[in-house]
């Protein structure tokens with residue numbers, strides 16, 4: 001009887017371990033990157049963790065358990081990825097934007113769309129405050145995340161994705177110095193891996209810290225076919241301006257297809273949070289609606305394809321074809 005009990009106990013601990021592993025992922029608290037320092041091995045001793053009686057010799061096959069756990073992790077990853085696809089967050093970058101830098105997109109329709117972007121997060125308090133404002137206004141935005149912040153605040157990164165926003169890569173450590181290829185790979189690849197492991201999103205967007213395009217990072221991103229996303233309007237919120245000044249900056253130079261730079265992380269972002277609702281109202285007053293950066297790219301791509309189709313269908317249509325080239329980058 002005692003032997004049978006022990007067998008049951010063994011099965012139970014295995015299940016508990018797998019359930020704990022899976023739920024940690026689902027909650028975005030991915031164990032290998034949990035800032036609280038959770039060790040995956042802790043999962044292998046759930047009895048201690050849960051305060052249950054531990055048999056003197058548990059008889060747990062650690063290797064088999066690890067294999068089962070890995071399998072559970074893979075399942076969770078593919079579910080996260082599927083979820084991200086379902087929310088249309090995995091839009092691949094159209095060919096014309098791959099390996100290119102742009103500040104805005106060119107829409108021949110002149111449709112009044114604009115992309116709000118938030119850099120340097122995820123960040124305690126301000127990321128959730130920004131998410132709340134966006135949700136109230138039914139707006140989807142684009143967040144360029146810093147890898148180490150995703151590692152430190154995985155639940156916030158996951159919330160951004162759950163709310164349906166697009167996510168881009170903003171390097172691992174947000175440094176401005178020059179990078180060789182190995183250094184750039186570490187900054188960019190590690191961040192994309194972390195974003196994927198945390199949210200299920202394989203990002204193809206990159207924004208260089210400080211907008212520096214000549215220090216090796218953008219060159220590496222181009223090589224890897226990322227779309228390097230700059231901006232056409234800068235709120236200059238890093239200087240913590242008053243609400244009227246913030247709005248003045250953010251409205252300057254705004255055009256259909258424009259991209260607005262703001263920050264939800266990297267420091268105190270109270271000013272951004274305070275000004276954002278009013279800024280949204282101002283854009284709306286001017287007739288703008290809000291889309292993500294991938295949606296902007298898709299819109300231009302669609303126009304280009306329609307124009308190409310029209311051109312091949314009728315040579316006469318050529319002169320009426322819209323301007324189809326992506327906005328020329330300021331630098332590089």
Ligand SMILES: [Zn+2]
Pocket residue numbers: 119120170174208209210
């Ligand atoms: Zn930044």
